[in-house]
Amino acid sequence: MRVRTAAQDTQCQGAETLYAYSLPPRSYVNPRSRKLLPSNPYSxxxxxxxxxxxxxxxxxxxxxxxxxxxxxxxxxxxxxxxxxxxxxxxxxxxxxxxxxxxxxxxxxxxxxxxxxxxKKYTPLDLRPKQTRAIRRRLTKHEASLVTEKQKKKQTHFPQRKYAVKA
Missing domain, CATH: 1.10.287.310 (Helix Hairpins)
Structure with missing residues (x-):
C-alpha cells in the first residue's frame, strides 16, 4: 500500500492532507516458467x-x-x-x-x-496403467508354477552343497 501526501502530487501542490490508496500488483511471476505475467486487477x-x-x-x-x-x-x-x-x-x-x-x-x-x-475383476480405467509389456507379463504366481516332472527332478537331484578344504 502506498501512502502519499497531496503535496507530493503534481496536480494539487500546497495541500497538506494525507490520503491512502492501494494499487493492484502490476505483474506476478509464474512459478513454473519463471516468466513475468501481467496480473488481472479485476480477478x-x-x-x-x-x-x-x-x-x-x-x-x-x-x-x-x-x-x-x-x-x-x-x-x-x-x-x-x-x-x-x-x-x-x-x-x-x-x-x-x-x-x-x-x-x-x-x-x-x-x-x-x-x-x-x-473383487476378482476391476474396471479397466481403475487398473494400473503401466506399460503394455508389463501388463502382458505373467503374474508372480504364474511365473513360479513348476510342472510335476520338474518338481520331481528338483527333489531327487537338489543343488549340491560342497566346500573346498583349505
Whole structure:
C-alpha cells in the first residue's frame, strides 16, 4: 500500500492532507516458467482446492451449480456488453468449475477403488496403467508354477552343497 501526501502530487501542490490508496500488483511471476505475467486487477480470488477436499458431495454439487449459474450470467453480460470486470471474471469462474469437477471425479474414483478392492475383476480405467509389456507379463504366481516332472527332478537331484578344504 502506498501512502502519499497531496503535496507530493503534481496536480494539487500546497495541500497538506494525507490520503491512502492501494494499487493492484502490476505483474506476478509464474512459478513454473519463471516468466513475468501481467496480473488481472479485476480477478477475485477463488476458493483453494485444498478447502474443496474437505467438503461433502452435496456441498460440492451446490457450489458447482452456483458457479455454473454465475458463468451463464457472465456470458450473457458479455453478449449484452457488460463491464470489463465481468468479462475478466469468466476465466476465474471456469477455472473454479474445473477445480470442483476435479475434486468430485477424484472422490468418485476413490470410492470405486474401495468398492472393487477385494473383487476378482476391476474396471479397466481403475487398473494400473503401466506399460503394455508389463501388463502382458505373467503374474508372480504364474511365473513360479513348476510342472510335476520338474518338481520331481528338483527333489531327487537338489543343488549340491560342497566346500573346498583349505
Amino acid at each position: 477475485q480470488p477463488l476458493q483453494k482446492t485444498a478447502q474443496l477436499w474437505n467438503k461433502s458431495k452435496d456441498e460440492l454439487a451446490s457450489q458447482l451449480a452456483d458457479l455454473k449459474s454465475e458463468l451463464i450470467q457472465l456470458r450473457t453480460a458479455k453478449v449484452t456488453g457488460g463491464s470489463n470486470t465481468k468479462l475478466t471474471r469468466i476465466h476465474d469462474v471456469r477455472k473454479g468449475i474445473a477445480k470442483v469437477l476435479t475434486v468430485i471425479n477424484a472422490n468418485q474414483r476413490a470410492q470405486l477403488r474401495l468398492f472393487y478392492k477385494g
